[in-house]
Amino acid sequence: MGGGVTAAGGGTGAAGGGAAAGGALLVVGDVVTDVVARHSGPLAAGTDTAAVIRKLPGGAGANVACWAAHRGCPDVRLLGRVGADAGAWHERELLANGVLPHLVVDPRTPTGTVICLVDEDDGGERTFLTDSGAALRLGPADWADGALDGIGWVHLSGYLLFSETSRALVAAVLRSAQARRVPVSLDPASAGFLARLGTDRFLALVRGVRVLLPSRDEACLLTGESEIAEAAAVLSRRVPLVVAKAGADGAVVAPSGAAPERVPALPVRPRDTTGAGDAFTGGFLAALLAGAAPRDAAAEGCRAGAEAVRRVGGRPPR
Structure with a gap:
């Protein structure tokens, strides 16, 4: 993928580039x-x-990419869409975190903004007010099959499923990845938005995904189960590998056809839980792409999540 901020239009999306052994990680989000x-x-x-x-760079897709690079993934690339108001700043921040960005600049819509309300008396629990802005205007015109040149794995931010334009992009990426036999993972991203989209619709849209990484709330919402291990097991009948994130309770790894395994979290006093799930996903993917077994990769995700909640904001230290 070529670096740099580009103008919107009939874009070629991410271009091909040299990949690390086994291929680069491409995050679309x-x-x-x-x-x-x-x-x-x-x-x-x-x-x-x-x-x-504080004003900080964020976004679930961008956070995952930064944490994957921070936890050792040698070649991480990101395709996203920003407004002209903040595109150059976001490009600099991504490069500083070891991520090669391809940011399409939307000529009409500003960069998305999220107000993160963090209650320090409630374990750093956060509530989001979200204006997705240009982020969910990322669409098929920003994609080309050549975006997968040198790519060994694709990760999709589930936020892309919450607008018609970016849903069309998800479908295009999945078609391209299946044709090239590149595995795809997806994080559902938001239980609130997911409830509005509808569980049946979501499950239809993610058909072909290799790894699903829901939160506890998302997994239970998608299945109607009240217990995370049962929810992960049910989802694993549809997706080959489900890794359900449970915050201070760790994670549940559910390979299709096998009993779910619990992975404990590291004990930590949280300061800000913003981006903890993204850190888990980035750490998990970095370990998985390095050859770790799913359970060991989930343990690495828990370590990244523990590192994240000690910090303010959704990005790793640098």
């Missing part, structure tokens, strides 16, 4: 600006609540 507001206790409706506020 959202790049957004996070405004993280850390406060203590309940918000005071109708008046002021004191907070520490």
